[in-house]
Amino acid sequence: MMFTDRHPGESRDPVRPARARGRSPVRHEVPAFAGMTGLVLLLAVSLFAAWLPAAAQDSLPPAPYAYQQLEDPALEAEAQELMQTLRCLKCQSQSIADSDAPMAGDMRHQVRTRIAAGEDPEAVRAWLVERYGDYVSYKPTVSATTWPLFAVPAVLVLLALVVLRRRLRRAR
């Protein structure tokens, strides 16, 4: 995306979920070469990578409920389940539960505070879909554009049954 300034791995937030911590691009893309030269090069690249996003990264702390779980475990479980199925708008193949993008943190804050205020998880999903369209939700729904996804497999199964029946009848 042209206006993307932030990236999940580039977050400088001090508090990060443990599973996201291992995903830092610097740590993941460790080249296979060994030796001193490699190490120096790696260090240089890491330093550059660490400096680069700093210029295009906001300096505010995360929203209160971006990394803070809800006090009520039942509500937190509801929020978690919902967050797993909402798309991060910055890093569009991740859910907001997976992403360290500040905007994903702000979305988690919205989800948690709304659920803590007694909103139904599906109402929170609907609130986001109302703003961003179906794309923001990973939960499959049948709509005017998605019905072929559900219809095609059914048609193929029917077709296979027809073919099978004809062949069996012929073999008899």
Add this chain to the structure above:
Amino acid sequence: MSWLRWILLALVFGGLGLFAWQLTQPKDEFVHSAMIGEPIPAFELPPAVADRPGLASRDLADGRPKLLNVFASWCVPCAAEAPQLARLEASGANIVAVAIRDRPEDVARFLAQYGNPFSRIGKDDISAVQLSIGSSGVPETFVIDGRGVIRYQHIGDIRDGDVAVLLEELRKAGA
């Protein structure tokens, strides 16, 4: 039997052709707001800098159409669109802004460096207003009509050619 085989073959190759065609099509990476045509949700933001008032939804329903610019001092394309925003202001556009996840001193420095075309700037530290209007990044520019209804969304920095488009959208919104 043979007609069924031909139909299946046509389906398979039709499907493959569809995949091949779709693969060559550029993907629209932008998430467009679904709030076009909807009234702007109620909000009230404190000022982001000392010399401009904050921004509330009622300021957007005062009878005059406006541009609503969603920006941040830490966003590089936001600096790139500054000359175009200045031209829009010079052309008579009333531009209000929401500063996303920004510190007052950073916003002030940014505006001192690139110019301040904004009549109001609200401070949105948790992207609440941004999320409420279906904006998925910075910068974005919305056209809001005099009744506070969202009329148009421009995603990304405003380039030279976009200035005329935004002025036309403002005119359509009743400016």
